[in-house]
Amino acid sequence: MTDHVSQPRLLLRRLHSVMASGGKAQDKLDRVVRVIAQNMVAEVCSIYLSRAGGILELFATEGLKEEAVHQTRLRVGEGLVGLVAERGLPLNLSEAPQHPRFVYRAETGEDIYHSFLGVPVLRAGKVTGVLVVQNVTPRKYRPEEVEALQTISMVLAELVTSGELVDQEELAEDATDIGEPVRLDGMVMASGVGAGIAIFHQPQVKITKTVADDVDEERVRLEDALGAMRLQLEEMIQHPDLAHGGEHREVLETYRMFAYDQGWQDKMHAAVQSGLTAEAAVNKIQQENRARMAKIPDPYIRERIADFDDLATRLIRIIQGDESNYRTQLTEDSVLIARNVGPAELMDYDQQYLKAIVLEEGSVTAHVTIIARAMGIPVIGRVSDLLTHVQTGEHIIVDASSAHVYVRPTEDVIESYRSNLEIQEQLFAEYAAERELPAETLDGERIDLFMNAGLLVDLPSLDNTGACGIGLFRTEFQFMVSPALPKVDEQTKIYKAALDAAGDKPVVFRTLDIGGDKQVPFLPRDEEENPAMGWRAIRIALDRPALLRFQLRALLYAAAGKTLHVMFPMIAEVAELRRCKAILNKEILRLKKFDKEPPVDVKVGCMLEVPSLSWQLDILLQEIDFLSIGTNDLMQFFFACDRSSPRLADRYDLLAPPVLAFLHMIVQSCHEANVPVTLCGEMGGRPIDAMALIALGLKRLSVSPTSVGPVKRMIRSVHMGQLRDFMLSNIKSPEHSIRDSLTHFAKDHGIKV
Known part of the structure; x- marks a missing residue:
């Protein structure tokens, strides 16, 4: 193996020649494993491909028994091959049989082989197969040998994903019947409601040539493209929508820093030097980065995957001279559908028509979420199997108030959405009209309503809501x-x-x-x-x-x-x-x-x-x-109850008598000491909960901007004397919660909750 690993360009050209020749895909695959085994001095070279249901099937081998081809199958996670597929990372062992995941299959005859090197065959960030070499002699393969096999696997991905070996429809077996209405649930990442036709974000680019004819020429292409990409980012930083600065501008500043990362550039140059074209080199390094970063437990690092995907895609498009502007040519209200989106890519879309974003991945602290929030675009993320449920041009309704995505909605859903939107717009108009009115009860008690914020984009809500x-x-x-x-x-x-x-x-x-x-x-x-x-x-x-x-x-x-x-x-x-x-x-x-x-x-x-x-x-x-009472944390410590646990989410009620008695004691102590006290947890933003709080004597609430209007309306419909008498008579109730009693009180007294 050591004699030829220093000649990766020659091996790449031989493989390219095999794949460019005529004949059936299976015949090409059989020839590929022979070429790899011969050139890397390996006694075994095998290729396993992904099948439906999380199965890896042996498709070709040089060195193992021929009768095992198409007969040996492993589940993802089973055996060493399954482990490579599960992790999406290389596995390098000098004594494979001693590994706890080793699985012996008698039909392969691989029991005599000690050394094992397996690398994933990656395409679009997903493992589509596993490429393995083995030797009888126990040895740990050197880093340059691992790198060589990874490069080969990237070239091999062209043949594997052609559809000739495994029907691509087979791998989409979980897709729903197109045409059926579907409601998908996810996580709210940026609030709001939007609707339009589905458009697919297309981060993946087609690479038609992987093997370089002239390495020096490819190096120049890569350098020129890097320079052009940096210029694009500099222009993006000066975008008028970001002129006032804030967190979203800082995001792009950080993003620009990634583009200048020397380690990233060095890896791409090394890939070009090994014999790949500039675009293939960028793609190879990004596939490896994605697989590696996805396994890192640090959520911040995982969330940067989309940033590097964005950079790599942008760089490949520049290398290939792709100046298409499909993102800026939207002609009607649209909903962006994607696994993930980079922050710079989002800036390319026409904001006039982009009404919402739905992601398979994403998080509330991802850079694209920050940018979307700054632009006022609702985002729902963590939608499982999103890309298998939606086709381009289908009608989508995104309701970030309930974290629902309606795909191909029925007429009644559409009508309900329209009605809800009209009601919402009417309520917003009414709240806006009441923004100057004081939050004062019917019997003259004044409550000061403040708002919570964390982004500069939240600040216009201070005037819009009339918060104090x-x-x-x-x-x-x-x-x-x-x-x-x-x-x-x-x-x-x-x-x-x-x-x-x-x-x-x-x-x-x-x-x-x-x-x-x-x-x-x-x-x-x-x-x-x-x-x-x-x-x-x-x-x-x-x-x-x-x-x-x-x-x-x-x-x-x-x-x-x-x-x-x-x-x-x-x-x-x-x-x-x-x-x-x-x-x-x-x-x-x-x-x-x-x-x-x-x-x-x-x-x-x-x-x-x-x-x-x-x-x-x-x-x-x-x-x-x-003093500020932070009920979000206080109440989970009060009940010794993890608020993120689904099993405990509804176990304890914040309108339980022990909670109300505890808060009443705190409020009374603050009043006696003449120290202003504010409640700033989510509890204060729900009108029925806020009713209880003001009855306990709280005169200051800090709530989300969208809660100011509803809470103020509730306050203006309350007679505080009646409410306080009711609350103090129920605060020592042995019941689990007084929520139902309080709700009935509100209904009986015409309180708007």
């Missing part, structure tokens, strides 16, 4: 999309933009609440059995004080000449709060030392999310200017 201010500005999002710790000046720009947009209205900034399910790429992490209760939020900040110090510095800079409201999350004891305040005070002194303009005032608060803090309320309320 931002009761919770989540600062962690900027950190979650950045590959490195954002610099102080970068943070300052975001915070200043939020303050400027709010004008005279207050903005309450929560310091970093990272960790748990909100990981950042620049901090090492350990696996935790209970991440929600682990190393997160203020615990990270106090262990890594530079993080907190730089963030507080940026907040102080941004609030120059204004009032700064800052609060600390996940405080479990007053001692932690005092440590945070000490760091803040040092940063305030630093402003004076460097003659920087300070805020006119700094208001300090904390989140009540950990129940232990409630037993120090008397001390705590002497230390802070305001």
